[in-house]
Amino acid sequence: MKLSIFDYGAGNLHSLIKALERPGVSVQVDTDPTLAVSADALVLPGVGAFPAATAALGDAGRVVMRDAIRSGLPTLGICLGMQVLFDASDEGGGAGLGVIAGRVDKLQAARIPQIGWNQLELGVERDALLDASELRTAYFANSFVCRPHDPSAVVAWSTHEHDRFPAMIRVNRCTGVQFHPEKSSAAGVSFVHAWLREVQT
């Protein structure tokens, strides 16, 4: 299976690449959105800012990537990568991919950014990836959070101070996580592996 990490140009991808490197998975890092969506699965990593990410996509790239994800390209968006799946962000930067309806806005909390390990509040519907990995406390580093129009897509929530926000969302074959599984120790790496198994089957 060919897997592409779309690189917006900033930050550390080493741990993510290592977590994704499994037997039968070939990981490539792409800066060209068209190349990125030609893989069998796509990861949108979680480093940088919303405007930088949408600039890296460009108008043409945004359409290509949006159509590929809507057509069923298995996609994992991490932190900023989850936010990019939405329509737009208060962080600026114009239109996001628009795969998930809703906006990204600032956490309503005194302590911002949220940095550290937060607990996942699981929904009524059990999620296979969370079950398989037993990930219950995950590492977050963010000032912005997603506000989907349809909260039924949210499979896990977290709360920072009094603001409850989506920690994980699932829309068809597209998964978004506000936390960093590649920084959430052994359970986080298990989560990534569970996602890879799901994509491969």
Place this chain on the structure above:
Amino acid sequence: MLTRRLIVCLDVKGGRVVKGVNFVGLRDVGDPVALATRYEAEGADEITFLDISASAEDRATLLEVARRTAEQLFIPLTIGGGVRTADDVGRALRAGADKVSLNSAMVADPTVLTACAERFGAQCVVASIDAKLDDGGTWRVWTHGGRTPTNLDAVAWAEECVERGAGEVLLTSIDRDGARTGYDLPLMRAVSTRVTAPVIASGGAGNASHVIDVLADGHADAALVAGILHDNVTTVGALKDAMRASGLVVR
């Protein structure tokens, strides 16, 4: 809710973890990658590498160490020491750091904080502040590893750093550093009630109650420990257990 963090700090020089008193008589205590992954396995929430090298060659070595570490470590890694420019921060992030701390360089030129936050996001910019109480009862900022005094008020300076783009404050009490008599609770309280960003308390940890005190009473979001682990006074597991038993929410 967010858990309280325990962060392990390792001094790195020439690609090895070293330990010493006042940078004299440094002793080799092991391989950074092996130690970092061991602390992760024991339950550390984050790792910090502090580069105490004097030369550019050693700095290049640290980036190579970060690269090797990032491929095996699956908790956040912060790199600090000798970071001067936004380009330095970029190099450290690309090498494998998740966060980078600045200290003397941001005192010399505070605009570097804003430049880094705009390029890489506030969440990876850590303002490292070394503070020492003066005779008038004000905490002053010291730079260059605590050797050079400044006129900056540490509490106001912390606030300015956050306003300029720092996403976290790593606050070290020079008075308590290495003393193992407990963190400087009034200093930690003064800063953590003034700034919006999370505060990491550093300097003075001697035992588990000190860690609990600074998180519960010092209002710090995270506690940094170093010497007491390297000298086998306690372990990460024992500290986390004590934190949990005290009622703090931990991972």
